[in-house]
Amino acid sequence: MNSAPLHLPELDPQFLAASLWTRNFEALCAENGGRSIVIDLLRPDGTGTSHREILLPDEPRWRMLNRCHLERIVKFLLWGRGGSRLRISGAPELCMELQARYSPRGERAFDADFVQRVFDETLTISDVSEGQDEPQIAAGRGIREDSALKGCRIGFDLGGSDRKCAALIDGKVVFSEEIPWDPYFQKDPSYHYDGIMDSLRRAAAHLPRVDAIGGSAAGVYVNNLVRVASLFRGVPDDLFKEQVEGIFLKVAREWNDVPMCVVNDGDVTALAGSMSLRDGAVLGVAMGTSVAAGYVDGAGEITNWLSELAFVPIDYREHAPADEWSGDLGCAVQYFSQQGVSRLIPRSGLEIDMNLGKPEQLVAVQEFMDAGDERAAAIYRTIGTYLGYAIPHFARFYEIRHLLLLGRVLSGKGGEWIIDKANTVLQDEFPRQAATLQISTPDEKLKRHGQAIAAASLPRIP
Secondary structure, eight states: OOOOOSOOOTTOTTOOBHHHHHHHHHHHHHHHTOEEEEEEEEOTTSBEEEEEEEEOOSOGGGHHHHHHHHHHHHHHHHHHTOOSEEEEESOHHHHHHHHHHTSTTSTTHHHHHHHHHHHSSOOEEEEOOTTOOOOBOOOOOOSOOGGGGOSEEEEEEEOSSEEEEEEEETTEEEEEEEEEOOOTTOOOHHHHHHHHHHHHHHHHTTSSOOOEEEEEESSEEETTEEEEOGGGTTSOHHHIIIIITTHHHHHHHHTTTOOEEEEEHHHHHHHHHHHHHTOOOEEEEEESSSEEEEEEOTTSOBOSOOOOGGGSBOBOOTTOOBOTTTOOBSBGGGTSSHHHHHHHHHHHTOOOOTTSOHHHHHHHHHHHHHTTOHHHHHHHHHHHHHHHHHHHHHTTTSOOSEEEEESGGGOSHHHHHHHHHHHHHHHHHOHHHHHHOEEEOOOHHIIIIIHHHHHHTSSOOO
16 A cells, blocks of 8 residues: 655655554545454453454455554554453454464464463453453543652662662652662572662651552563563573562562552653643653653553553564564664664764664764764654654554653754654644644653652552
C-alpha cells in the first residue's frame, strides 16, 4: 500500500510509518466493507483490557494484509499492555496462525518467552464468540491529591549507575541523596539487598517514623515481585528465583511490613509528570540506551500495563532494521535510542569512529550539533520525523494528552530539533492529534525531586 507521506526522514526515506500504513488500511476497509474485531488481552488474575480493530473481509485477496495488520497489533498489545491470554473475536481464520507464530518454537518465540517469564504461564491466542465475559479493569483513584503524600514516606529509584532515595514528610522533601553503585553484573543478590537497605536507612534517619515506602526501577514488577529486571542481570537463574523475585517483600518485612509499592521507573516518571501538570493521560518516553516508557491514564493513575515500547513495531517496511534481541523488524528501539543515532551516523556523513561505544558516538554527534554541523542536524530531524509518525500509532493504544520526553538522546540542541520536527509532522499529517496533544520535557524541579515524590506517593496508607 502506498503511504504517500508528506514528510520523509531525510536519512531514511524508505521508512514506512505504521500510522500511515494503518490509515491506508482503514481506508481500504471503508471501501471494501471492513469487519470489526475485538481483542481481549487477559492476565492470570483475570484482569486485562479490550482493544477494537477493523479487518478487511475474509477473502483470499485480503488474507496477507489482514495477517500483517493483526499480527502487528498483537505484537504492540503484548509489549504495550501485557497479558498471557489473547481472545480474538471476529477473525477465526487467523487465530491458529497467530498461535503458531507466537509459540515457543515460532517466529515470535522471543515474545512468547517474555510472556512466560512475566506471567508464569504460556501465551495462548484463541478465537472466541461474541458475548464472552468482559475483562476486569481496575479503576484508578484519580489525580493524586495532597492526601496521597500524607505521612512520613520514603521514595527510591534504582538505576544502573546510582540509587536515589528521598525522605518526605507530608509531601515535603526533607532529605534526598544519590549513591553510586554497580548492580548490573553482581552475581550475589545480597549486593542489591544491602544497597537498597542502606539507602532506606539513610532516608529513615531523617524521619520520626516510616509510614510507607515506594520505589521504582527498570523492569517488570507484578505485586512487588521482580519478574524481569536489568538490575539483576548478573544473578544466576536459580538464585534469581530464590532470592531476587521476592527481594522487595523481604525489604518490606524488615520495615515492619509498612505499605510498600514498587513499579517500573517509566511509570513513576509519567506519574511525576502527571502530578506536576495536574492532569492525566501522560505517556513518558525516555530515549537513552534503549526506549523506556511509562503511562498514567486519563484519571491520573498508573496502570498495570507493561509499556515496554522498545519492542513495539513502528516501521512496517519489508526490510526494516532488526532488533538485536528479538530479531523482529521495525521496532522502536532502532529509532528512539542511542542505537538509532548510531544507525544514522554513517548515512549522515559525520566522521565518527564507529568502533566507539554507542554512548560515546552520541556524545560525538552532540558535539557536532553544538558546532552547528548540518549533518548532525539531519540525524535529529530524521529522529523527529520518526517520532511525529510514531505518536499517532501510540495513540491507537494509549489516550495521550501529554507526551513527556526525556533521556540522553534528547539532551542539548538536538532534542529541540527532534521535538520541533515531530510537531511539524503532527500538524501536517495529523492536525486533529496535534491540537489535543502537547510534547514537553521535564523541568529541573521534576528532574531533581519529581520521581522520588511520585514513588513515595505510590503506597496507600490505611
